[in-house]
Every structure is written in structure tokens, then in C-alpha cells.
Amino acid sequence: MTFINYASREINCKIVYYGPGLGGKTTNLQFIYDSTAQQAKGKLISLATETDRTLFFDFLPLDLGTVRGFKTRFHLYTVPGQVFYDASRKLILKGVDGVVFVADSQRERMDANVESLFNLELNLRQHGYELGKLPYVLQLNKRDLPNVVSVEELRAELIRKDEPVFEAVASRGNGVFDTLKAVAKQVLMELRKTSGG
């Protein structure tokens, strides 16, 4: 839920990266953190297990700049992707302004992608959101691996509403910022729409 502070002239929006376990959500945030100038980012918080699997969430605050005199900040969150962390995923989705679904392009992860997407829609509905009405981008990650499903097949299975789709290799940064820009732009355009602009 966007937060507009007229006193400090700040706008804060929340973007959540969703997807199956080990799909690349945390890798997206880590690349964004590593590539962003010091003055434009806060600390990257990662609440993870000893084996670096996301336990609760990753959090990265980003300063995008100023719009009409208002500092525009995006708070990026990832959810834990492993199936049994559903209760935590539900909590992280609360107040979301935009979602990135990070799909794992590997053939053997196709079922996990579909299950995770279904889970996203269910959890959003429980918070009163509809994926069809929310700023949303689909990222097809791990395009560099040899056992990947074709983009056409992934699109056929995973596209929900004509959302922008980006191919990515998050470990190298390919497609990471394109994805982020696309969802951030959608969030801001949606805010303009709801303000009667």
C-alpha cells in the first residue's frame, strides 16, 4: 500500500518478488543491491537459514529519485519460495503495490512455477487483491541453463493477463533492471490513475 508523506515529501511503494524456491528472487535483489549507487540504496536485509535459503524475507529499500518534489522510494521484498513457508508469504504480501513473478525456466521446475503462481493468486485474493488489477511483471529466469523450457511454452503456461515478460539471467544481472523498471513504472502509472490524473 503506497505511503504518501506530505510532511517529509516522500512516496513509498512496496514491490514483492514471488516465485518457487531457488528460482532467483533473492539473486535479483542481490544484483540490484550490488549495482546501485550507495546514496540510492539502504541496507539489504536477508532473513535466511544457515544454508542461505530465504526464511522470512529479503528487504531492499531503493531511492529512485524525485517526482514532482516527492522523493520516490521503492521497498523491494522477496518471499521464501519453499512450499512450506506459505504462512510467511501471506504476511509479506500485505500492502503490496506491485509483484514480480520470478519463474525458473528449467524443465524440471515447471510444476513448481505453476504451483507458486497459483499460490500467489490465492494469497493475493485473501488480502483482497486481484492479480488482474495489480501491477505485475513476469520474469523468466535462468535462460542460460541447458535444460530450459522455451519462452513460448513458459509464456503459454504462466502468462496471466498480457503482463510484460522479461527473459533473465539474474546471476549475471541480465533482465534484472528491465524487470524492476517495468513493475515500478506500472506502480506509478497506477497511482496516477487512482489520483484522477
Place this chain on the structure above:
Amino acid sequence: MAAPVVMYEEEYAQLKSAITRLCADANAKFVFLVDKNGQQIAAHGEMLNLDTTSLASLTAGNVAATDGLAHLIGEQGFPVLSHEGERDNIHISIVANRVILVVIFDERSSLGLVRLRVKRATAEMNSIFDAIDRKIDREREMGFALDSPFAEITEEDIDALFS
């Protein structure tokens, strides 16, 4: 998309004044208001180098997880959380059902004093948040957002953010 949460200048000043008073009355090191979604609202205290953005996000996560636990065992929620450290302690409570009040204190104060002062400050802040809600409702009735920064935003403005 849900309507944005808004903080107006007048009410922000009142909240800042309330937490400044609370910080002094409770002999606290730092007092912090966080929206339940993890956005920082206001802060006051001597911990000038504190990473308040991380504090906001982690506090909201903490409260959300605790709420989840409460519902699991059939409770409505745990409106007060307290963490005791070696040197500093944290008192977390909910204000107006949607804002988290965080008080960090050390041996110069006590949990009892903090709880007493928080109770008084909470009543004051509840009425400030009621006033904010009334203002937002009035705007909705009139059919426009007061000075919304987005009303005149253009695609070029947005593209410029990413250039």
C-alpha cells in the same frame, strides 16, 4: 490498487510532538512510529545513526509474524511485545490498529515506566489517526485527492526516474 496511506503535515507535526514528549517522559533512547506495512512514519531520540528503514521493515515483519502466531492459537493478537537485551530493550505496541509504536530504552528507564507512558501517548495518537481518517474520508466524499503528487505526473516524469 488500494488507496494510498497518507500522512498530512499538520498531523505529522502532532505525532512528532507526541513521540518527542513520550521519549522525554519515558526516559527513552528512541521512539519510533512505523506503519504496519513497514513504512516509517516518525522518529525521535538520541540514536542518530540508527538505520530506521531497516528498523521499520523488521519491526513490521516481527509484528506480522507474531500476529500470525496469535491467530494460530486462537488469540486476536498480541498488542504488546517486549524484548530485553543486555544493554538496550525494545517495547513494541500497536496504535490505532494499524501503526506500531517502538520504544527503545536502557537502564535509565524501566519497562513499567515505558508501559505507563506508552498508554498515555497511545490515547493521544489514536485521536490524531482518527483525524487523519476523517480528512481522507472528506477527500473521498469530495472526489479528489488533496494535492496528490500523482495527479499531474507524466510518463516523461516516470521515465526520467530510470534514466
